[in-house]
Amino acid sequence: MSAMRVIVKIVFIFTALAYFIPHAHADSEDQKAFTLAKQNACLGCHALDRKIVGPSFQSVAQKYKSNPNAQAFLKNKIAKGGAGSWGVVPMPANSKLNEADLSLLVSWILRGTPSQN
Incomplete structure (x- = not known):
């Protein structure tokens, strides 16, 4: 096998892995x-x-997609609850969620909740 073919295969493998x-x-x-x-x-x-x-x-993701403070705002909203952002019905607090769980949820929501198979 030529050196060029080996290089092409290696590049392909690394590209696929990446x-x-x-x-x-x-x-x-x-x-x-x-x-x-x-x-x-x-x-x-x-x-x-x-x-x-x-x-x-997905509506939440759309509303906050260009807000640089969305991550912190939504983490606080999930943890503490509240009303007013989407109407008068209050969202209950989810105070038992830790910082890592809040970050994971908010990141997923802001990406539009992908991969639910």
């Missing part, structure tokens, strides 16, 4: 976030793509 490893990690993180949302009753009031009691997660 694509699949982060995507596999993202899918795993997305699944963890979805499970966390289910375990904490988030899906009782929020659907991924339609309004229930509260807005859909």
Whole structure:
């Protein structure tokens, strides 16, 4: 096998790994976030793509997509609850969620809640 063919194969392998490893990690993180949302009753009031009691997660992502403070704001909103951002129905506090769980959920929501298979 020529040196050029070996180099091409190596480049192909590294390119494939560079694509699949982060995507596999993202899918795993997305699944963890979805499970966390289910375990904490988030899906009782929020659907991924339609309004229930509260807005859909995709609507939240759309509303805050260009807000540089969205991560901190939404983490605080989930942890402490409140009303006024989407109407008068209050969102209950989820104070038992730790910082890592809040970050995972908010990141997933802001990405539009991908990978729910």
